[in-house]
Amino acid sequence: MQRPATPLPPPKERRRLREAGALTQEQLAVRLGVPRRTVRGWETGRTAPRGRKGEAYARLLASLALRTLTEGRVLKPEPVETQIPDPAPTLTPAQAFDALYTCCAPALVRQTYLLTGRRELARESVERxxxxxxxxxxxxxxxxxxxxxxxxxxxxxxxSPWHRFRLRHRHPEPPPAIASDRALLDVLVNLPPSQRRTLLLYDGVGLDLPETAAETEASTPATAHRLLHAREAVIARLPELSDPALLHQRLAELASVERLRADRPRAVRNAGERRARLWTRAAIAFTIALIGTTALTLRTAPTHYEPPVPPGEAVQGVPPRMAPGALSEEELELREMLKEEMASGPERLQPLPR
Incomplete structure (x- = not known):
């Protein structure tokens, strides 16, 4: 953990010096003998140059700064360690969002197309x-x-697995016109989603293994196994893509063949705001309906318990109830005899008032 003899400028100044020297990240990586993603990490500040590679990188930046000074591109530069960058202009949230969208959306749509094999789904996913x-x-x-x-x-x-239930997702889209592109896209689409995503991030986007593991929310060994299995599946179908550099180039070519365009940033912001307002109104309406239903239930619900009336059952051994018919002669004589008797007589069974 030694500091290089030549001081290193800030990450933004490193990128500015490289661009001033008309060097790409690939050319700078070749001159230093490191991968391109390492140079990108140095310029973004994610990693710090160390060891002999760091010393070589510091000397190269110093030579670029000296050449820029001698060519008159920078007037009266301050020392690299003490140079204070100019304050960036303050952007509104909408302007910052539009800048991020304009910078990332086109490439992200092409990457998502490689991930899904569907043009419209890629555009919708990026906009969402x-x-x-x-x-x-x-x-x-x-x-x-x-x-x-x-x-x-x-x-x-x-x-998302919910796309399979969409009617539009059940119909395949037209494949690429070139046979090699069709074969590569078919291999990518048939990979498991986790392996497909890992392969795209590592060999397509150019992230290193820890960054790929962090973005896929997996451990580094698991990410390495996914990448290995994905490459084996690609090589089994397309042996000419055994070189990772060639695979990266073919992925970039396949993504650039399709004319995939993203919507304007203002339209995306407005659509997102309308969607948020719609969901907010739906939540408010559902809450009001729930409160009304609860109030109606409390108003109409019984205040005491009423046991239910059991259903009737047939009783065995009781003669069926029949309507009274005409009296017989004996019954008529008995009724007349009872009427003729005195009300207080012992023969009549009738309670006396007290």
Whole structure:
């Protein structure tokens, strides 16, 4: 853990010096003998150059700064360690969101197309991810990697299992015109979602293994196994793509062949706001309906318990009830005799009033 002899400028100044020297990340990586993602990590500040590679990188930046000074591109530069960058202009949340969308949306739509094999689904997933980002913009704006936050959300939307129930998803889309592109896209689509996502992030986007593991929410060994199995599946179908560099190139070519366009940032923001208002109104309406139903139930519910009346049952051994018929002669004589007797006589069974 030694500091290089030549001081290192801030990450933004490293990128500016490289661009001033008309060097790409690939060219700088070749000159230093490191992968391109390592150079990108140095320029974004995610990693710090160390060891002999760091010393070589510091000397190269110092030479670029000296050449820029001698060519008159920078007037009176301050020392690299003490140079204070100019304050960036303050942007409104809408302007910052539009800048992020304009920078990331086109490439993200192409990546999502490789992930799903469907053009319309890729565009919808990216727009939905940016709508969620706009709804949670304070959190996204403070994130150390807003583009990675939106990319992870877009991949989650694209790989959602609920898309299989959509009628439009049941019909296949037209495949690419070139046979090699069709074969590569078919291999990607037939991979398991976890392996497909890992392969796209590592070999397509260019993330390193820890970053890929963090974005897929998996451990580094599990991510390495997924990447290994995905590459084996690709090589089994397309042996000419055994070289990772060639696979990265073919993925970039396949994504750039399709004319995939994203909507304007203002339209995406407005759609997200309308969606949020719609869900808010739906939640309010549901709450009001629930309160009304509860009040109606309390108003009409009984205040005491009434046991239910059991159903009638047939009683065995009792003669059926029959309507009275005409009296016989004996019954008529008995009735006349009872009428003729005195009311207080012992023969009549009638209680006396007290």
């Amino acid at each position: 991810a940016f709508q969620v980002a706009w709804q949670r913009w304070p959190e996204v704006a403070r994130d150390r990697d807003p583009a990675g936050w939106v990319r992870a959300t877009a991949y989650d939307c694209a790989l």
